[in-house]
Amino acid sequence: MTTANRQPEVTGVLSWFPLDLPLTQRVIALFVSKWIIGALRPLVQLKVPDLLSDGPRSAEEIAEATGTNADALFRVLRCTAAAGLLVEDSDGKFGLTPVAAGLGEGAPGGVRDMFLFASDPMMWRPYEDVLHTVRTGEPKFDQEFGMAFFDYLKQNPDSNTTFNRAMLQNRYPGSDRVLDSHDFSRYPRIADVGGGKGQFLAEVLKRHPGCTGVLCDQPQVVAEAAEVFEQAGVSDRVALAPTDFFESITPGCDAYLIKHTLHNWDDEKAAAILTRVREAIGDNPDARLFVIDMLLTEHGKWDIGKLVDVEMLIILGGRERDREEWNRIARAAGFEPSNDPAAGDLVLLEFRPV
Template sequence: MTEPEGPHAASLRLQSLLDGMRVAKVVQVLAELQVADAVADGPCKPAEIAADVGADPDALYRVLRCAASFGVFTEDEDGRFGLTPMAALLRTGTDDSHRDLFMMAAGDLWWRPYGELLETVRTGRPAAELAFGMPFYDYLGTDPAAAGLFDRAMTQVSKGQAKAILGRCSFERYARIADVGGGHGYFLAQVLRSSPRTEGVLLDLPHVVAGAPAVLEKHEVADRVQVVPGSFFDALPTGCDAYLLKAILINWPDADAERILHRVREAIGTDRDARLLVVEPVVPPGDVRDYSKATDIDMLAIIGGRQRTVAEWRRLLRAGGFELVGEPTPGRREVMECRPI
């Protein structure tokens, strides 16, 4: 697609922003129908796909045509639709699948709160509380299907992040790493696979870590991980020389984030050589376009947390008993090394 030009360019660019809403829902629908699986063996006619996935042929064609115009699928001169690299990420059962992420972020779990965003901007209250009648994480506790979708989507996000982070960071100097709020343990498993002499502790809520043994065994690190059911708002396991908070602090406002940091600081105790490793985006200044500024609206409207700039990270960490080692790079997800103070 070319950038609009001429006297109406601003109007056209502004209107084009609405395409984001349309395309996100189109991709979510195609993910729900498992269309990527239906064309995995080669391009097919819409009628063939519709028969396979249980859809109306004409309606499916129009949705696929839209997706193909944005590069999500291909449409050839014979009217057949096939996979692109993006569409391949919507397949089920693949290691790099993004299907559950789209099912979550373009489905009711995200879109219902976004319908209340105006009230959030007026009051500062997370829209999820209005949409679900309670805070987001409390709602997940009442809806096992939504909680399962959220956990799977977060695991899919973690897989992509793990590759990028481990490609530029080494954890081998640590003897025992605690992944606090580490979900099913996928990221910790990748850290341990890259650091054969390191042991791990995985802490998360009981219903979450119930799914950890299968993940840890699949990646052949179960014998090096102690799984601890618990909350990061309570006392944490001691005796680790590194405490990992990956995609945790962004989920909480500053007051709650400080409580989590204080728990880590208590666990570290007098070990001045121990480190806190915070894996989070760093928001760049000014009007630079950055993914973190868009996902911060998820934090505002749904989760109740926030993305942070370098200055905001420094203030928060100091309030929690830590200081940054080095200068993080705005505009990317960083592993911020923090020492106790």
């Protein structure tokens, strides 16, 4: 029986930690997240998972290969191994676990770029004073950097690259489930609004050889998309549409997908984007809007979306939404819901124009 089972009062994230702490001290278990991420980030920056792909190595060997301080490196390796992300053998050599292998450069299905983005200083610094956000309702990011998140990316090409590379790995199992469970073949021309470098649209087109696609995103993002479509073998079926989605969206498509994008914005701005989609649909009653985003569960239920929501609040001023909230912004833009997926995960919400 686990500690968590012996203490049924402990729910959510705290129940995942095996520390046998009294309940009044149990929040301490959360501190380890900072220590582990702090130890893991330099290892990923130094490409230690790649160095270990040929087999375990000692801290001294890794320090020599990476030009780092052997004692400091040993201690972050040991911490990372104690957390179960590396293996430390009886000779003191460190080897990969499957989790650490997923942090190697180009690891199939890996999340190195996602990890480097999520642990980047631009994503940490706003967390130093979340009280500002709680007092004002404003994203701390804007106060910290003097501008909104996407404006910051526009002005900082390295950060823009970090973000866009991370989005290429924005493939939760939920994304694959959505791809596998929806037949888009009855929509000959499919737009992906805020589609990044085309990562989701490329998968849709691969699965639906009769469809063509339009990638609508900011000019500096769309400019980097060609490679993604080439790799997927669908370049001949895609048009690139650099745009500001608050201004206009390519008209005349049969389906408009918008994935992991409306949650970046408050209700007013999300409804403005959907209004541009509605204008693009015009008087075609058969066209559909597909929102692919979290659907929050009711009060009191565990839901990872309720945690992601705080990141949206602090960094972007956006939000995750429940069914009523999605319906409200969709109706404001001229859409009616036409499906009813279960809440608690990434879902595909279908809307028809009215």
